[in-house]
Amino acid sequence: MTEKLVLHEYALSGNCYKVRLTAALLGLPLERREYDIAKGETRTPEFLTKVNPNGRIPVLQVGERFIPESDAAIFFLADGSELIPDDRFERADMLRWMFFEQYNHEPNIATLRFWIAFLGTSQLSDEQRALLPAKKAAGEAALKLMDEHLERRSFFVGERLSLADIALYAYTHVAEEGGFDLAGLPHVGAWLERVANSPRHIPITA
Amino acid sequence: MTEKLVLHEYALSGNCYKVRLTAALLGLPLERREYDIAKGETRTPEFLTKVNPNGRIPVLQVGERFIPESDAAIFFLADGSELIPDDRFERADMLRWMFFEQYNHEPNIATLRFWIAFLGTSQLSDEQRALLPAKKAAGEAALKLMDEHLERRSFFVGERLSLADIALYAYTHVAEEGGFDLAGLPHVGAWLERVANSPRHIPITA
Numbered sequence: 001m002t003e004k005l006v007l008h009e010y011a012l013s014g015n016c017y018k019v020r021l022t023a024a025l026l027g028l029p030l031e032r033r034e035y036d037i038a039k040g041e042t043r044t045p046e047f048l049t050k051v052n053p054n055g056r057i058p059v060l061q062v063g064e065r066f067i068p069e070s071d072a073a074i075f076f077l078a079d080g081s082e083l084i085p086d087d088r089f090e091r092a093d094m095l096r097w098m099f100f101e102q103y104n105h106e107p108n109i110a111t112l113r114f115w116i117a118f119l120g121t122s123q124l125s126d127e128q129r130a131l132l133p134a135k136k137a138a139g140e141a142a143l144k145l146m147d148e149h150l151e152r153r154s155f156f157v158g159e160r161l162s163l164a165d166i167a168l169y170a171y172t173h174v175a176e177e178g179g180f181d182l183a184g185l186p187h188v189g190a191w192l193e194r195v196a197n198s199p200r201h202i203p204i205t206a
Numbered sequence: 207m208t209e210k211l212v213l214h215e216y217a218l219s220g221n222c223y224k225v226r227l228t229a230a231l232l233g234l235p236l237e238r239r240e241y242d243i244a245k246g247e248t249r250t251p252e253f254l255t256k257v258n259p260n261g262r263i264p265v266l267q268v269g270e271r272f273i274p275e276s277d278a279a280i281f282f283l284a285d286g287s288e289l290i291p292d293d294r295f296e297r298a299d300m301l302r303w304m305f306f307e308q309y310n311h312e313p314n315i316a317t318l319r320f321w322i323a324f325l326g327t328s329q330l331s332d333e334q335r336a337l338l339p340a341k342k343a344a345g346e347a348a349l350k351l352m353d354e355h356l357e358r359r360s361f362f363v364g365e366r367l368s369l370a371d372i373a374l375y376a377y378t379h380v381a382e383e384g385g386f387d388l389a390g391l392p393h394v395g396a397w398l399e400r401v402a403n404s405p406r407h408i409p410i411t412a
Contacts, residue, residue, distance in 0.1 A: 053351050054310065067298050069305040076298035092273050092282035095301075099275040102309050104260065130336065145259050 003063035005077075006031040008051055010042075012118075014110055014170035015070035016058040017204045021166055022074040024202040026081055070170075071098045074163050083163050090158045097156050097164035100142075101171075108139035110171045113178030136179065143175065143185055150187035154194060161198055169195045174204065209269035211283075212237040214257055216248075218324075220316055220376035221276035222264040223410045227372055228280040230408040232287055276376075277304045280369050289369050296364045303362045303370035306348075307377075314345035316377045319384030342385065349381065349391055356393035360400060367404055375401045380410065 005023070007030050009016035023030040035041040035057055043055045052059045052068040059066050060073035067073045078084050085091050112135055115124055124132075146168065149156065156164040173192050176182060182189060195201065211229070213236050215222035229236040241247040241263055249261045258265045258274040265272050266279035273279045284290050291297050318341055321330055330338075352374065355362065362370040379398050381388060388394060401407065 053354060054306065062295060065295060067295075067302055069302040069309075071305050072298045072302035075301050076294065079294050079297065088282065088285050089268060089271060089273075091285065092278050095281050096273055096275040096278035099277050099305075099308055100260065102305055103275075103313075107309075107313070127336070127340070130333070134333070148259060 001028060004031065004061075005029065006033060006061040008033050008035065008059040008061060008066075009057050010035055010037045012204070013057065014113075014174060014204070015106070018070045018166055018170045019058050019060055019073050019077070020206070021170070021202060022077045022083065022163070024206075025083065025161075025166075025198065025200050026077060027200065028077060071102060071163070071167055074166060078163055083161065083166070085158050085162060087158065090162075094157045094162045094164045098167045101164075101167045104138065104145075105142045105168065106171060108135045108142060109175050109178055109180060111135055111178075112139060112180070113171065113174060116179055117177040139175070139178070139180055143172070143180060143182070143188060146172070147185040147188045150191050155191070161195065165191075165195050170204075207234060210237065210267075211235065212239060212267035214239050214241065214265040214267060214272075215263050216241055216243045218410070219263065220319075220380060220410070221312070224276045224372055224376045225264050225266055225279050225283070226412065227376070227408060228283045228289065228369070230412075231289065231367075231372075231404065231406050232283060233406065234283060277308060277369070277373055280372060284369055289367065289372070291364050291366075291368060293364065296368075300363045300368045300370045304373045307370075307373045310344065310351075311348045311374065312377060314341040314348060315381050315384055315386060317341055317384075318345060318386070319377065319380060322385055323383040345381070345384070345386055349378070349386060349388070349394060352378070353391040353394045356397045361397070367401065371397075371401050376410075 005028060007016065007019050009032060011034060020030065037057070041047065042057055048055055051066055054068055056068065058070050058073060059068045060076060062076065067076055085094060115121070115128060153159065155161055156168065169192065172188065211234060213222065213225050215238060217240060226236065243263070247253065248263055254261055257272055260274055262274065264276050264279060265274045266282060268282065273282055291300060321327070321334060359365065361367055362374065375398065378394065
């Protein structure tokens with residue numbers, strides 16, 4: 001990697017943590033620039049024009065170019081490395097879990113963590129409050145599906161750590177902050193420990 | 207591709223159309239198996255055990271193995287082809303648009319199409335009805351972002367057709383069925399024609 005890598009982020013976001021964790025596992029240096037999303041710092045005209053027209057973090061800056069979307073950013077970092085399977089089927093299967101994460105997992109588990117642990121339930125709008133039961137149920141279904149998949153596996157794809165694990169680890173390991181109970185999911189619990197014990201692993205607070 | 211390819215699908219779904227369109231553009235033969243989602247045919251114990259524990263279509267069957275998630279399935283089909291850029295940055299940028307599609311586009315534009323054109327507004331639950339304004343606004347924002355991106359570009363990434371275009375074309379070209387107005391989006395309109403005129407293109411009804 002000859003171009004400088006800069007992560008535009010809000011450090012407590014699991015999506016941003018994915019990028020830091022992938023860079024750490026690969027030994028890649030990463031500069032960091034923090035934005036206060038509560039103050040609208042990712043919605044300024046400059047951010048929307050230069051960094052991400054979608055007004056969201058993380059964004060990985062590669063030289064003077066920008067990659068929004070956490071799972072695209074970690075694919076860029078890991079392209080050609082052992083974190084992406086060589087096998088064609090396994091490579092697609094890895095992406096299958098990454099798309100599952102963004103469609104079935106993150107909108108429920110990350111959103112409830114943000115609403116409950118960051119905003120606080122007393123600050124929620126009526127619309128957000130009405131969505132709580134559906135998001136809780138959908139998040140629990142995603143976690144249960146993961147637990148069943150891991151019953152006879154060490155990692156999500158190909159029996160070794162890949163981007164699928166990193167994408168799903170980011171918000172699963174802090175799911176209890178959003179009110180999810182992991183106690184009844186022993187295979188998820190064992191997998192979380194396995195990921196946390198990987199060489200060069202860093203915590204979300206690093 | 208030596209293994210037989212079978213698409214488990216509901217043909218009118220844009221997510222399923224992505225897989226058929228990618229196979230057609232690449233000249234790959236694809237068997238098809240139709241499920242009536244209104245009758246719960248993707249929620250049977252057999253489907254959940256064998257095809258997809260998430261109970262959703264499309265699923266691409268490769269020999270005796272299965273790939274859920276439309277954007278993972280088209281990545282599998284196109285891996286190594288001209289529909290995925292050779293360049294590392296462009297490959298990640300393609301995935302950026304595919305994750306944008308599944309997070310910001312599909313949950314709004316595809317969902318409103320399903321609710322309005324397939325279920326019918328009179329059949330919606332109170333919860334669904336309450337979500338209509340937010341999903342309309344979020345879908346319009348996604349389309350506007352696309353239009354601005356296409357203002358100075360022919361395709362989403364690298365000035366040639368890629369999976370990013372296929373993923374976004376699937377529900378954009380039928381967005382009006384969900385109540386979205388494409389008339390004020392000239393660059394989206396020109397791009398839709400460009401994709402439709404690609405060699406070996408097939409319509410969603412094929």
